[in-house]
Amino acid sequence: MEAIAFDTNGGPQVLRRVALADPAPGPGEVLIRVAYAGVNYAEAEHRRGVFGPVNGLEVPGLEVSGVVAGLGAGVDGLAVGQPVAAYLPDFGGYAELAVTRAEFVLPVPDGLDLVAAGGFGCVAPTAYGIVAAAGRLAAGETVLIHAAAGGVGSLAVQIARALGAGTLIGTVGRADKVARAEQLGYDLVLPRTGFAPAVLTATAGRGVDVVLDPVGGSVRAESLPLLAPFGRLVAFGDAAAEADLSLPLLSLWKHNRTAGGYNIGDLARRAPGLWRAHALAVLGLIAEGKVRFEVAEVVPLDEVRAVHERLDAGATVGKIVLRIAAGA
Ligand SMILES: NC(=O)c1ccc[n+]([C@@H]2O[C@H](COP(=O)([O-])OP(=O)(O)OC[C@H]3O[C@@H](n4cnc5c(N)ncnc54)[C@H](OP(=O)(O)O)[C@@H]3O)[C@@H](O)[C@H]2O)c1
Structure with missing residues (x-):
């Protein structure tokens, strides 16, 4: 698969397109063919090394939307091909395929399209x-x-x-x-x-x-x-x-x-049920028409460096998502 990754901490120029082996879902995990990846300030911090020095080739990205491409042993309630929104506590969203634990994957409900769902999994909870x-x-x-x-x-x-x-x-x-x-x-x-x-x-x-x-x-x-x-x-x-x-x-x-x-x-590690409860609460508010979940910009993956430059400068407004494969 293709991904955006870095192996040196630094400015946006350390982000580059790489080819990686396709990941496979382990027990309790879900493989997602990514359509959109949300852009978070934390990903600029990750790139800069705020969370610790880089360890090999790292793929940033805390949240994605896409369709289920594979299910690990023991995963119930999701089906291959189903549109989902997900949180990735261990990063990995700026990629064609992403893996995360099933408890951080939600079916995309009516009222939320795949674009908005791409920016949901970290920001909404x-x-x-x-x-x-x-x-x-x-x-x-x-x-x-x-x-x-x-x-x-x-x-x-x-x-x-x-x-x-x-x-x-x-x-x-x-x-x-x-x-x-x-x-x-x-x-x-x-x-x-x-x-x-x-x-x-x-x-x-x-x-x-x-x-x-x-x-x-x-x-x-x-x-x-x-x-x-x-x-x-x-x-x-x-x-x-x-x-x-x-x-x-x-x-x-x-x-x-x-x-x-x-x-x-910390919530993902110690109380993942609260991640889910909070995410579902936001979906409930969206369904009631009390909250509008909107994406401000959809940016092609090749422009990821420019987006990170704006993140570093505090120059973004609203939610930005990267288009990985719109029709995933
Ligand atoms: N604790 C958690 O679990 C958690 C989870 C998600 C996000 N966050 C944090 O929540 C914040 C918002 O996240 P987001 O992804 O939605 O980002 P964002 O708010 O869209 O962008 C970050 C904003 O931080 C402000 N900022 C203040 N000082 C800055 C500086 N020196 N450089 C750059 N920006 C600066 C800027 O807004 P102004 O121009 O208005 O100052 C900037 O637009 C971030 O700090 C992020 O780390 C924390």
């Missing part, structure tokens, strides 16, 4: 998990979402709205993203620079109940004091690659604050 599980959103609560126009951000705002959130505030790192984020359903979109005083002004000094933060560093540090009593800060990324917030518990209990986190890889 993450967006639901940060809002509902880690954020423990209650009806009427105010939410602050950083990287508001990104893949996760553009879905998290809709899920929060669907689950009954009150005021939804987003921040974006570039002025040209404000208008785009405003279309997603935020009540207020702020440029990242100077967001903290602006959030306090917008909430009449009360602050927010939930902060969803994939940026980290100074953004995390400035967000924590914005929590209203019993508010929750959910850390789920460190795109800024700055030193992370560290603090004694004293500053949490003295101000009725909670700091927590979300990590889909």
